Amino acid sequence: MRVDEPGSARARQAGFEAASGHIVASTEADSIPPPDWLGRLVGPFRNPQVVGTYGGLSLIGDGLAFKMAERFFIHWQRLNHTLKRPIFCGANFAVRKRTFLEVGGFMWRNTLPHEGEDIRLAVKLLKMGKVVFMPDLLVATSTRSFAGPGTLRYLIRHARNYFQTYWLRYGNV
Structure with a gap:
């Protein structure tokens, strides 16, 4: 599939729309899901009330800082899930395609955002049914986006x- 306009939201939207299955899973090119990832991610969809599932990230990198960031993020996701503010990560979530299309997919205010499309989708899905957080389902992902001199800018954004x-x-999402 080719998407001529740049941006991950556009690429994801096109891919999700073109998907032929009833459940669409998302990961990223710089991520490595575990072997049982797909089965575990789609398992909760046996419950017809479930419209989305998601897990956390395992950061590919050495050092205490990466491990601390990883643990913090999982706890942050858990807290936010409890507050009914699920935090999807592009590398580790799945949605019921019908519901994805009903809420307009990644569209927000009649346009595709440049970033944050995954968490906006999570908010929209939560209004349609149950979203399941799987804190022990981790996808290994590269830290290249936020390692090095751009770390602070990445975190602030x-x-x-x-x-x-x-x-x-x-x-109002």
Whole structure:
């Protein structure tokens, strides 16, 4: 499949729309799901109330900082799930395709966002049914996006997206 316009949201939207199955799973090119990932991710969909599932990330990298960040993020996801603010990661989630299409997919305010499309989708799905968090289902993912000199910029951008989506616009996504 070819998508001429840049952006992960556009590519994901096109891929999800073209998918032939009833459940669509998402991962990323720089990520390595465990061998049982797909079976575990789609298992909860046996319950017809479930519209989305997601897990966390295992950071590919050495050092205490990566392990601490990984553990923090899993706990952050768990807390937010409890607060009804699920945090999907592009590398580790699945949706019921019918529901994805009903909520407009990754579209937000009649356009595709440049980033944060996965968490906006999670909010929309939560309004349609049950979203299941699987904290022990981790996908190994590269740290290239936020390792090195761009780390602070990356973290600030994602923190801004999170707060805008979940605390400033919650309910209006």
